[in-house]
Amino acid sequence: MSGTPAARGVPLQEDAHTGAPAPGTPVPGMGVPGTGSDAPGTGPDAPVSSGTGLRLSGVARVFGSVVAVSGVDLEVPLHSRLSIVGPSGCGKSTLLALICGLDEPNEGTIDVLGNAALALENQGVRRRTARQRVGHLVERFGLAGFEEQLPHQLSGGMRQRVSFLRTLVAGKEVLLLDEPFGALDSITRADLQEWLRSALDAEPRTTVLVTHDVEEALLIGERVVVMSARPGRIVAQFDVHLPHAGSRRELIRHPEFTELRDEILSLLEAVA
Numbered sequence: 001m002s003g004t005p006a007a008r009g010v011p012l013q014e015d016a017h018t019g020a021p022a023p024g025t026p027v028p029g030m031g032v033p034g035t036g037s038d039a040p041g042t043g044p045d046a047p048v049s050s051g052t053g054l055r056l057s058g059v060a061r062v063f064g065s066v067v068a069v070s071g072v073d074l075e076v077p078l079h080s081r082l083s084i085v086g087p088s089g090c091g092k093s094t095l096l097a098l099i100c101g102l103d104e105p106n107e108g109t110i111d112v113l114g115n116a117a118l119a120l121e122n123q124g125v126r127r128r129t130a131r132q133r134v135g136h137l138v139e140r141f142g143l144a145g146f147e148e149q150l151p152h153q154l155s156g157g158m159r160q161r162v163s164f165l166r167t168l169v170a171g172k173e174v175l176l177l178d179e180p181f182g183a184l185d186s187i188t189r190a191d192l193q194e195w196l197r198s199a200l201d202a203e204p205r206t207t208v209l210v211t212h213d214v215e216e217a218l219l220i221g222e223r224v225v226v227m228s229a230r231p232g233r234i235v236a237q238f239d240v241h242l243p244h245a246g247s248r249r250e251l252i253r254h255p256e257f258t259e260l261r262d263e264i265l266s267l268l269e270a271v272a
Contacts, residue, residue, distance in 0.1 A: 053078040053174060053206030054099065059108035061094055067231035068094045072108070074225065074234070078173075079204035083221030085214055085264065087272040091232030092210040096176050099208065112174055175205040179212065193219050194248040201244055214264050218257055219248065226264060228271040235271055238264065 054076040061068045069091035076082045084092050097103040098110055180196075181189040193216055200207060200220070211217050217224045218240055225237040238260055242251055251257055 053080065053112075054082075054208065055109075055111045056095075056099075057109050059095070059098060059105045059110060061091070061098060061103065062106045069227075069232040071233050076206055076208060079206055081200060081207040081209070081220060081222045083209045083211060083217035083224045084227060085211060085217050085224060085268065086227030086232060087229045087268065088212070090227045090229055092227060093178055094232070096178050096208065096210055099174075099176060173206055175200075175207040177207065177209040177211075179210060181216070182212075189216075190248055196220055197248075214261050214268070215252060217264075218242070218260055219251060224260075224264065226267050226271065236267055 054074070056072050056074040059072040060070045072095065074082070084095065086092055094103070098105055099112060101112075181192050184192065197220055207220070209217065209220050214224075219242075222240055223237060224240060225234050227233065228235045240260065242254055242257060246254075252261075
């Protein structure tokens with residue numbers, strides 16, 4: 001919300017639905033890092049304005065008698081980064097499944113500026129040429145010296161970096177991340193949070209991150225939205241204005257970061 005104080009949540013209109021029993025298991029295999037897939041998924045190509053990377057209007061998803069998400073309106077400008085936080089079971093992963101096109105909303109529309117280009121070799125680019133094109137990214141992604149290693153020979157953090165690298169090489173414009181670092185130890189997770197922030201600064205993509213980690217949401221997202229307990233709806237959003245330079249340790253000590261973190265945590269306690 002441009003023009004609003006950066007350290008203030010902007011309450012949105014609440015939906016009239018009441019609570020419902022827990023929904024079934026979220027749709028698996030959304031093609032996002034952290035689910036075992038090689039590259040993040042994108043939704044169907046759709047005509048959108050040149051300045052918009054992703055738009056959801058009045059989106060609702062119902063499973064039987066269970067209202068998973070309701071009345072979700074979101075707009076993510078081209079190459080901007082959005083983080084979504086909320087209580088467990090609030091429908092965060094359901095939203096990603098809808099954006100990916102693996103599920104369809106019962107109400108509302110989703111427009112995605114999706115570039116479903118195949119990897120360079122699958123586009124007819126010769127293997128040697130493809131390797132040359134990706135060479136400058138290998139070093140930037142901290143993978144220099146590991147080009148010939150098989151996946152099982154890489155650490156969990158390196159496999160995540162390879163996954164992001166494949167996405168960038170494929171030219172995908174929309175990056176969807178569902179708890180991408182959730183299975184990693186705290187040290188590796190912190191390192192990759194810092195790395196991903198820098199990578200997206202250098203290679204911008206329209207990014208949607210779902211996470212339970214408020215610090216991760218603030219470090220990676222340029223805007224953070226908070227969802228309520230089921231039925232999931234957006235109850236507040238926060239603009240994040242942190243310096244692009246600086247280490248993760250410096251950023252999490254930044255006064256604006258601590259103020260935003262505390263306010264979001266308080267709101268999550270209230271909506272859970």
